[in-house]
Amino acid sequence: MKNSEQEFLKSAHGGDSKIGDINAILEWVRAQNDRVEVEVERIAFKDMTHWGFDALSGSLRHDSGRFFSIDGIQVSTNWGTISSWNQPIINQPEIGYLGFIVKRINGVLHFLVQAKIEPGNVNHVQISPTIQATRSNYTQVHKGRKPLYLEYFRNVKSDNVLLDQLQSEQGARFLMKRNRNIIINVDEDIPVYDNFEWLTLQQIKTLMRFDNLVNMDTRTVISGIQFSDPSVTCTDALRYLADSTETAKFEYESLKSVVTTEGAVHSINGIIHFLTDIKSRYDLIVDRIPLNDVKQWAVLPDEISRGDGKYFKVIGVNVAISNREIMSWQQPMIQPSQPGICAFVCKKINGILHLIVQAKLECGNRDIVELAPTVQCLTGDYRQPDSQPVPFLDYILGVSREQVVVDCLQSEEGGRFYREQNRNILVIADESFPDKLPDHYIWMTLNQLFYFNRFNNYLNIQARNLLAAIAFS
Amino acid sequence: MKNSEQEFLKSAHGGDSKIGDINAILEWVRAQNDRVEVEVERIAFKDMTHWGFDALSGSLRHDSGRFFSIDGIQVSTNWGTISSWNQPIINQPEIGYLGFIVKRINGVLHFLVQAKIEPGNVNHVQISPTIQATRSNYTQVHKGRKPLYLEYFRNVKSDNVLLDQLQSEQGARFLMKRNRNIIINVDEDIPVYDNFEWLTLQQIKTLMRFDNLVNMDTRTVISGIQFSDPSVTCTDALRYLADSTETAKFEYESLKSVVTTEGAVHSINGIIHFLTDIKSRYDLIVDRIPLNDVKQWAVLPDEISRGDGKYFKVIGVNVAISNREIMSWQQPMIQPSQPGICAFVCKKINGILHLIVQAKLECGNRDIVELAPTVQCLTGDYRQPDSQPVPFLDYILGVSREQVVVDCLQSEEGGRFYREQNRNILVIADESFPDKLPDHYIWMTLNQLFYFNRFNNYLNIQARNLLAAIAFS
Numbered sequence: 001m002k003n004s005e006q007e008f009l010k011s012a013h014g015g016d017s018k019i020g021d022i023n024a025i026l027e028w029v030r031a032q033n034d035r036v037e038v039e040v041e042r043i044a045f046k047d048m049t050h051w052g053f054d055a056l057s058g059s060l061r062h063d064s065g066r067f068f069s070i071d072g073i074q075v076s077t078n079w080g081t082i083s084s085w086n087q088p089i090i091n092q093p094e095i096g097y098l099g100f101i102v103k104r105i106n107g108v109l110h111f112l113v114q115a116k117i118e119p120g121n122v123n124h125v126q127i128s129p130t131i132q133a134t135r136s137n138y139t140q141v142h143k144g145r146k147p148l149y150l151e152y153f154r155n156v157k158s159d160n161v162l163l164d165q166l167q168s169e170q171g172a173r174f175l176m177k178r179n180r181n182i183i184i185n186v187d188e189d190i191p192v193y194d195n196f197e198w199l200t201l202q203q204i205k206t207l208m209r210f211d212n213l214v215n216m217d218t219r220t221v222i223s224g225i226q227f228s229d230p231s232v233t234c235t236d237a238l239r240y241l242a243d244s245t246e247t248a249k250f251e252y253e254s255l256k257s258v259v260t261t262e263g264a265v266h267s268i269n270g271i272i273h274f275l276t277d278i279k280s281r282y283d284l285i286v287d288r289i290p291l292n293d294v295k296q297w298a299v300l301p302d303e304i305s306r307g308d309g310k311y312f313k314v315i316g317v318n319v320a321i322s323n324r325e326i327m328s329w330q331q332p333m334i335q336p337s338q339p340g341i342c343a344f345v346c347k348k349i350n351g352i353l354h355l356i357v358q359a360k361l362e363c364g365n366r367d368i369v370e371l372a373p374t375v376q377c378l379t380g381d382y383r384q385p386d387s388q389p390v391p392f393l394d395y396i397l398g399v400s401r402e403q404v405v406v407d408c409l410q411s412e413e414g415g416r417f418y419r420e421q422n423r424n425i426l427v428i429a430d431e432s433f434p435d436k437l438p439d440h441y442i443w444m445t446l447n448q449l450f451y452f453n454r455f456n457n458y459l460n461i462q463a464r465n466l467l468a469a470i471a472f473s
Numbered sequence: 474m475k476n477s478e479q480e481f482l483k484s485a486h487g488g489d490s491k492i493g494d495i496n497a498i499l500e501w502v503r504a505q506n507d508r509v510e511v512e513v514e515r516i517a518f519k520d521m522t523h524w525g526f527d528a529l530s531g532s533l534r535h536d537s538g539r540f541f542s543i544d545g546i547q548v549s550t551n552w553g554t555i556s557s558w559n560q561p562i563i564n565q566p567e568i569g570y571l572g573f574i575v576k577r578i579n580g581v582l583h584f585l586v587q588a589k590i591e592p593g594n595v596n597h598v599q600i601s602p603t604i605q606a607t608r609s610n611y612t613q614v615h616k617g618r619k620p621l622y623l624e625y626f627r628n629v630k631s632d633n634v635l636l637d638q639l640q641s642e643q644g645a646r647f648l649m650k651r652n653r654n655i656i657i658n659v660d661e662d663i664p665v666y667d668n669f670e671w672l673t674l675q676q677i678k679t680l681m682r683f684d685n686l687v688n689m690d691t692r693t694v695i696s697g698i699q700f701s702d703p704s705v706t707c708t709d710a711l712r713y714l715a716d717s718t719e720t721a722k723f724e725y726e727s728l729k730s731v732v733t734t735e736g737a738v739h740s741i742n743g744i745i746h747f748l749t750d751i752k753s754r755y756d757l758i759v760d761r762i763p764l765n766d767v768k769q770w771a772v773l774p775d776e777i778s779r780g781d782g783k784y785f786k787v788i789g790v791n792v793a794i795s796n797r798e799i800m801s802w803q804q805p806m807i808q809p810s811q812p813g814i815c816a817f818v819c820k821k822i823n824g825i826l827h828l829i830v831q832a833k834l835e836c837g838n839r840d841i842v843e844l845a846p847t848v849q850c851l852t853g854d855y856r857q858p859d860s861q862p863v864p865f866l867d868y869i870l871g872v873s874r875e876q877v878v879v880d881c882l883q884s885e886e887g888g889r890f891y892r893e894q895n896r897n898i899l900v901i902a903d904e905s906f907p908d909k910l911p912d913h914y915i916w917m918t919l920n921q922l923f924y925f926n927r928f929n930n931y932l933n934i935q936a937r938n939l940l941a942a943i944a945f946s
Contacts, residue, residue, distance in 0.1 A: 093756070093758075095752070095753045164746035165749055166749050166752055269637075269927070270631065270634075272637065273637035276639050276653060280568045280639070367839070367929060456840060
């Protein structure tokens with residue numbers, strides 16, 4: 001396995017594409033969009049076939065008990081200024097596949113992507129992994145078609161597994177949800193079905209500069225591919241791919257570089273100490289309560305929402321799509337009240353690029369806090385005069401244009417979230433930016449973030465999304 | 474912080490002791506034992522002051538709601554042959570300190586140990602960390618004395634933190650319990666109170682060869698101290714300290730050696746794949762149920778137990794001890810039905826020592842499975858004709874004497890477990906031992922075990938106990 005991993009990482013970065021240049025890919029996505037009809041209309045919960053409110057728990061659930069449910073929770077914590085609250089949350093305990101098949105073509109690794117429709121997508125079709133399948137999905141609870149390429153993942157030999165990690169999803173929306181982020185290699189020729197195409201990692205990263213084009217599932221999987229030259233500075237690291245199509249500049253050195261990176265502000269043990277200290281001091285107690293008892297939220301005939309309109313609402317939709325496993329269905333979705341901002345502030349310290357990482361408690365976290373971007377908030381948070389100031393937000397919104405390396409809108413997963421998008425920003429601070437950070441914030445190098453990203457429940461989805469964008473912006 | 478870590482690991486291994494030879498230490502423990510009176514008598518639950526059964530949940534709990542409670546759980550899983558069961562379990566959500574203060578004395582790092590009485594200890598006094606304190610304990614819920622040395626841990630500067638990890642405890646007995654395993658350095662002179670003494674790591678490891686002398690909390694903390702020469706073979710590794718008192722033979726090279734260890738059967742990513750695959754396929758669903766509803770268990774006036782006497786019982790005890798924070802108190806304890814066996818089979822593969830590690834599901838696990846010793850079972854399991862065969866158990870019990878490197882009885886934590894001890898065994902298999910392993914078992918090197926041990930909830934307490942014994946046996 002080790003040899004193929006190394007080869008993978010060497011060949012994944014850069015190289016010639018098969019489909020051609022970015023314009024050809026954009027044209028392909030556009031053509032896919034033209035070929036499908038998508039209709040999403042809001043309906044009352046009672047009109048959702050196979051979905052209903054459980055008499056006992058009040059949860060909004062599928063008759064089969066599978067897929068996911070909308071439950072009520074009571075949260076208690078000694079973190080932050082609000083010590084207890086109620087909210088609805090998505091409960092999806094099954095671990096699904098988010099997987100890519102990769103294959104060496106003309107000496108360069110290509111990723112088999114799907115131009116996939118999801119009902120919640122703002123622009124309908126997005127670049128998606130080869131497979132996105134919940135366990136209910138691939139065990140065919142809904143009697144639809146078996147997901148394409150499933151058998152490659154089910155029957156893969158260990159030697160062909162290049163990456164296989166459990167990664168968390170939005171802790172404010174999901175109760176301890178995780179998915180299996182997996183990349184497998186094939187050597188043989190395989191069929192390329194309708195809507196599928198081979199792209200290089202470089203192309204996928206380039207497509208991430210466009211708003212809402214690369215879906216969340218793609219971004220989380222590729223965030224696991226390590227970026228590794230220990231000597232990279234901010235400029236080199238962040239602008240590398242714009243200037244270069246060489247292969248193999250990025251070697252599989254990341255683990256080694258964690259050890260040899262003399263300039264890191266904190267050691268790995270120091271970062272573990274930072275997390276242990278926080279996890280020891282803060283409690284996160286989440287109890288399930290009946291959905292009807294969720295305070296400040298009302299279960300109405302066609303939505304579950306707060307009187308003040310804050311945060312999000314749960315809605316029911318009827319979906320009709322022409323190129324999906326099932327042509328039409330009903331389901332609940334989450335509709336956000338406003339877009340959010342996820343941003344990292346970076347700075348060169350001791351000659352090495354460091355990022356400001358915050359330990360963030362979210363109610364659905366499996367282990368109290370996860371490592372999050374410097375800023376992660378709803379835009380509504382800071383527009384209201386009574387809200388707490390968000391550290392570093394003013395700085396990020398006020399920096400000069402040339403310090404901004406990434407700035408685009410990225411969609412959340414369109415199978416659960418209705419037209420949710422967050423602004424992803426990455427800025428480079430200059431020398432005058434203070435090194436001292438508030439409590440719960442820590443400087444980490446890129447390699448240290450990649451190091452922790454291999455393990456369960458360290459980096460949250462928002463941090464991983466930005467990580468996916470960083471390497472090649 | 475990095476410099477002090479490296480110094481720490483260099484100087485922790487070997488060197489001259491302050492107290493003198495092992496006999497002097499044994500004599501000191503004996504003297505401590507002679508100085509105290511210990512009386513533990515079983516009492517009915519109703520005679521336990523401040524403890525009672527909660528009217529709503531049926532849980533056996535302290536009036537303050539703190540310390541711990543005995544709850545009922547319903548477990549469902551698709552792992553193994555038993556798909557669902559009920560049992561009582563200890564619920565102790567607070568994270569406490571298990572901590573050592575270390576200090577360089579005559580150039581060698583010494584650990585401040587306590588000769589500590591715990592009510593459940595078979596031999597009363599055991600070598601314990603500088604501090605063992607639950608949050609209830611150190612916030613003085615029980616109005617006792619503040620734990621000695623607490624202020625050193627509360628006020629420690631990051632630079633003096635040498636190790637700080639959250640580690641799990643027995644997953645079959647505790648519901649997701651974890652403690653903070655911490656080692657801090659002091660440079661200044663500090664008071665050495667009654668019952669405390671400075672010992673070297675080598676001495677602690679040597680004391681682990683004696684039955685029930687080094688307590689579980691000490692063993693889990695020192696299991697985090699990495700053992701690291703990548704070229705060590707089984708003979709060198711396991712017999713090193715018996716022949717040597719040199720300092721600094723073990724360098725802080727373990728992380729590097731994980732990368733450079735060419736001979737490891739699996740890469741780190743390969744081991745993560747092994748775990749991800751298992752965690753994706755198996756469910757562990759644990760629901761709280763009223764203690765009175767726990768099937769096959771009866772809540773009697775003075776014990777909670779099964780009709781067939783299997784596994785363990787919950788008992789009530791009155792404790793009177795002369796050198797503890799409080800002189801006498803009542804509490805529930807867990808009394809096992811029989812001792813257990815925890816054993817690793819090791820084998821040299823590609824010139825490197827490898828251990829057979831199993832992924833083991835236990836109901837109290839925070840993340841479905843943890844890495845466990847090759848064999849971990851109650852002795853009762855394999856003595857009964859109707860029980861499933863335990864892989865590798867016959868091999869371990871049948872190997873020749875010279876293949877056995879570790880074989881002693883080690884106590885579980887005497888604050889919760891009444892006279893519980895497990896046989897800890899480590900055997901070296903010869904060349905003829907097959908490399909192929911059953912499902913859920915994997916070959917790992919010592920360095921790989923240490924690598925994963927830094928992160929939350931990878932190695933279980935039984936694996937860590939054996940790891941603590943390995944380095945210097």
